[in-house]
Amino acid sequence: MLKIKSILVSLLAVAALASCSDNGETTPGGGDEKSYDAAYMSISLSVPKASRTRAGSTETGALESETKINEVYLILFDENQKVVKDKDASTYYSILNSSHLSADGTSPLEPFKVSFATKYLLVIANPGEKMKAHIATKVVENATYTDINTVFSVAEDITADDNLYLIEEVARTTGPNAGYTMINAGEFDDSDPSSANHKWKDDCLLDVSGSIIDASKYKTEAEAKADAVKNRAQLQIERLSAKMAVTLKGAAGVDIEVLPAGAKFAFAKWTIDYVNSQFFPFAKKTKLTSSHTGTEYKTNFYTVDPNFASPNHRTSIILNQIEDYEPKVKWYDANEENVTDEKVKKVAYSTENTMAAADQKLGGATRLVLKANYVPSGYTMGQDWYQSSLNGVYTNYETLIKLQEAYGIAKALDEDKRDAAQKALVISCEAFKTKLDGIYSAISAIADFAALTQTDLDNLGITNGGEIAKGTGVRWFQKSLNYYYYEVRHDNGALGHMEYGKYGVVRNNYYTLRLTKVNGAGTPWYPEVEEPEEEIDKEGAYLHFEINVAPWISWATDFEI
Incomplete structure (x- = not known):
């Protein structure tokens, strides 16, 4: 089974009361209602462990490192999918990091305040640096889900040793910030009797309105929070990588x-x-x-x-x-x-x-x-071998000597006596020598292509001769190296x-x-x-x-x- 993070979300929305003495209802814990002017959210995290292997697409269990949550960004929306926050909050998103989470990272240590208008929840776990910047820029007053779910990108870095800097935005496998960026998985709606109408919903927001508890009906906030934990809304998140x-x-x-x-x-x-x-x-x-x-x-x-x-x-x-x-x-x-x-x-x-x-x-x-x-067939694995081509048809040569023999036969003919393949071969072999001349002085000191030896090429101490020969018409499979895509x-x-x-x-x-x-x-x-x-x-x-x-x-x- 795919090991996906499931976030169990408990919401506690607390209605503000004008006066507790005006309401004669009793609380589940007994006593009069209390006047609370805050709303709280509590989440716990669970990690499915099972694996499945079947025909078609299946689900495969993930590694602990692929499911570990180090940091969680929580974004709340009202019924119009506009961001909301607690009146005392400074930003329209909340961050839970290791100091807010239990030792195993599966649950927060304390509930946190949310807006009374909360209806939808968006969770982003382990965001990369570009995602964090995107959140800080887009999750602002009056922003909607559509405003937030817009393009962000990583700029190309031609100085980098490889493309890991791109991938690490969503999958960091090592280092202090290791983690895999995750977000709400969205919902597949199969409620219609006709399977033809089953489809994924366009957005990924979780409706948490059914998990809101009115704290005014509880004797203490502690009792209300405890009951909210029992009324969790389950959220599935998935990796962006x-x-x-x-x-x-x-x-x-x-x-x-x-x-x-x-x-x-x-x-x-x-x-x-x-x-x-x-x-x-x-x-x-x-x-x-x-x-x-x-x-x-x-x-x-x-x-x-x-x-x-x-x-x-x-x-x-x-x-x-x-x-x-x-x-x-x-x-x-x-x-x-x-x-x-x-x-x-x-x-x-x-x-x-x-x-x-x-x-x-x-x-x-x-x-x-x-x-x-x-x-x-018949060649020795690990040896240098060569090809020439004409109109997409390739001719193999087991050794440089074999290539030079074919070149010598073609070169000895008057140009108007050479067939198309021989003309192409002469041009290619001489272009091969000319290109090497421009890079290696040891090769430029050699009279011509016919005088070149395999030892001369070996002494260059290079490992990717085929890359050097590219564009000459001679394919040099140095040490039998081939690339495929x-x-x-x-x-x-x-x-x-x-x-x-x-x-x-x-x-x-x-x-x-x-x-x-x-x-x-x-x-x-x-x-x-x-x-x-x-x-x-x-x-x-x-x-x-x-x-x-x-x-x-x-x-x-x-x-x-």
Whole structure:
């Protein structure tokens, strides 16, 4: 089962009385009514522990670190969804931190004052710095829920070593401020007799009016507060982040199918790219057609994020950077298929990134990038090998010497005697040498491409030669290094072409991606999207995974690359 925080909210609204002697009603504790001019709220936090694994989307138990609440922001609204506060409060939001919470973080030490006009509640737990600034700016006098639930973002930082600064706004895994940002999960309304009319409500506010207790009917405030605790309103909150894990089919990936026959593949690492930097505090949800099994959620869902549709579907999508021919990324390990203990699984977190059906394009979708070793049949794993190409058709060369032999044959011909492939090969090989000349003086001292040796290249002491050779026409798979990418699949039951909800990363969903098949070589450089407006669903898609996504909703999906 998805381990979601459930916040049990007790409200105590206390009506002000003109005079207790004017009212002859008795209190539950006996004696006359008392005149109180305050209202109180009390909350307690519970964490479901169970886990489920079923077909379709399921629910997977979360780790303690993923459910721990260190700080809670409480925002109250009246019947018109306008913010309200206690008359003595200085802000329209209240903060509960560790000093206000019990040792285990599950309940506050004391109730706190609220407005008499309170009807709705919004809870934001463990907010990041940008979310805190958003709350401070937006939650002000006369603000409405609509005013507050607007876009906030994290600015791109091209000096950062990787994209963790984006993800840490919603998922901080280490440090003194570790925690996962959470907010009301919203409500799926299935009250209509017809399932066709069942849907997620547009907002996420919890109606707490049914949990209000009139303190004037109690002898003391203490008795009223105690009774309020018994009349809790239950609130479910969920994480703004998504969770991902990559699993290899078979022990150490031994059962991964590798094509063409005889080729070899050895997985190395993976990372997350094309990360969204824009957020809604609460993202409007829609129900998917795929089945869901679980107890915390009635159904799975897809969401609408700030850059959901054209023309803004690529706005604020942050790409990983290349510096000195090396990708600036955080690399993650894959899991063995037999690892089922969530506490030892290797995982990563991501921000939400969703798309309208027609806007599921390569340039706007969050993707995985994998690096691995791959060699064609008969080649030695770990060796340098090369490719040339013409119109998308690639020719493999087992060694630099083999490439030079083909180059020598083409070079020896008069230019008008060379066929198209030979012309392209000569141009590419000479461009390869020219580019290296401009970077390495040791290479520029060598007469020409034909005189270059593998030892010359090895002595450069570089690790990403394919990145350096990019653009020359020669693909240099240094030490057999290959890169692959895969657009994250959300709804693995969506089989139609560009079907709504098919791709994307959704908050509080857990994507387990099992690599099952490799269709050939990747690229020797960190992959870029050459045609960002191309549809993801295209013939010959680069990767394919089998996905298991969790509500945490979970999906399990096989994929191939």
